[in-house]
Amino acid sequence: MNNLSRRRILQLGAASGALLASRPELGRLAAAQATPAAGPPITIGLLAPVTGVFADFGDLMTKATNLAVEKVNAEGGILGRQLSVIAEDDQGDPAVATERARKLLVQDNVDILMGTVSSATTLAVLPLVNEAQKVFFYPLDGEDKTCLPDGSTNPLVFGLGDTPQQRLVSFVPTIVEQAGGDWYFIGNDYVFPRSVNAVAIDFLNEAGGTVVAEEYVPLGTSDYRPVIDKIANSGATVVFSTTVGTDGVAFTKQAREGGLFDRMTVTGVATFAPEVYSGLQGFAEGVLTADRYSDQIDNEVNAEFVAAFREAYDYQLPIGGTAAACYGAILLWREAATIAGSFDPEPFAKACEGLAMTLPQGDVEIDADNHLLTQHIYLLRIENDTYQIDEDFGEITHPGHEGCSVV
Structure with a gap:
């Protein structure tokens, strides 16, 4: 991403963060009274397990996605179009995830799909994504799932979490x-x-x-x-x-x-x-x-995110990488769509390849070859209800499609 675009995001983010921190109701009002859209809303399908063993993850995914959507809508949307979210509870169960993903992709005809927590649910959803030819971002860490069975890269699938x-x-x-x-x-x-x-x-x-x-x-x-x-x-x-x-x-x-x-x-x-x-x-x-993330990371995008998240949800516990990734995904999509001039799957996905910008977790880049995020990894120490950064191991790239679990 060029420096002008990055500065623009930071300037917009800082301004909206200060406004929402002081008058959160104005953020909601701005979202509701935004400039008339240049087209129909962009519909995001969110698969988040808000019940079951992964309920804590699903709750944070939902909160962060809604927060980012409110922010982007208040700033004019994506290509002038407002964003809306249809969320489904996959319960952390592959069979349920398959059913709910089919609803989102076919019945609701969402423009883009994000979500799942466990590898099992992600793998269950991938065939439906390929069939529907919709872009899919999974935000959780885990083994590479962006490959095709022949070892090439799935053009529609992107992984925001770090790999082992x-x-x-x-x-x-x-x-x-x-x-x-x-x-x-x-x-x-x-x-x-x-x-x-x-x-x-x-x-x-x-x-x-x-x-x-x-x-x-x-x-x-x-x-x-x-x-x-x-x-x-x-x-x-x-x-x-x-x-x-x-x-x-x-x-x-x-x-x-x-x-x-x-x-x-x-x-x-x-x-x-x-x-x-x-x-x-x-x-x-x-x-x-x-x-890949601690809410103690020192950059402007993270400072805005943490302040807005705590204000919106009265959340005082440590914030994790799942929330940061879902929030950051919406910012990535806005930038990629601006580059592509479109939110249609093929040009949008192509614009995601090689995209670099600063997100809450630090400087990141979507690897053009494997669709995984090159990002910082941190050595963290749990201390006094915080995840303190003992060491920044630096930006680390996943090697090719090593360990991909798609068969």
Whole structure:
């Protein structure tokens, strides 16, 4: 993106952020009384699990998307067209996600689709996206899902979350150096934890570490005490958790109560996501994790986003990368549509390729070859109800379509 465009976004964002912070009702009024649209509304289909194990993620996705839509509408929309959102609850279930995605794509005929949390639900939706020939952005971290079965890039699919390769390449050797190389891996039994752990094990081996054990439990497990007893007696120096959502909260609480944190370093990804911090609060102090985002990031776009989010929703907990990605997606779409002069799928998707700009998480660029976001990865420490940045590992690009789960 050219510098003039970036300055324009920052200037617009700062002005609207100050206005909404002082008089939030004016933002809603401006959205309602915006300049007459240059065409019919652009309809966004949002698949967000607001019930089920991933409900915390879905709630934040919905809040951030609506906040960004209100902002962009107040500033004239996209190509003069206002935005509207049709949201569906996929419940974190692949069968439900398929049904709800079909409704959005066929019955509602949305212009663009965003959403899903788990890899299983994302993979379930992809065939419908290809059939409908609509652009799809998934905002969550996880393995690459932008490829086609032949290894080429799906022209309609973009991933805003970081991949395990991006998140772990610097994080794993950092933890080995700080806490030792004998690792116990525990995760839920589905695509995401297994793919993350496979990558982590590769990096662990490169760092000279050893896998003490690798164990998976069903999603929805509530009693982790038998597993925690095994970990405590395993001789491991590090436990790396990829238990997710409410499972991760249950694991963390029981590990803290069972004294596991006193015996070894407890770390991981997804388990300690800010999205579930309401459940982790008081149990995850001092944990080191890696992520693409912290609400402590110092840039103007993030300052506006954080202030507007807290004001709109009276939200005082840490804000996570899911919300930042959904908010940032709307800003990316506005810029790409401006470049393309169109929101039609083919020219719009082409304009997304190589697009670079500053979003809440920092400087990003959509890789033109694999449609994944090159972005910063941060070493974060949970401390005093915040995710403090211990280190910025820099902008990291995913290698090709390594580890793509589309078959």
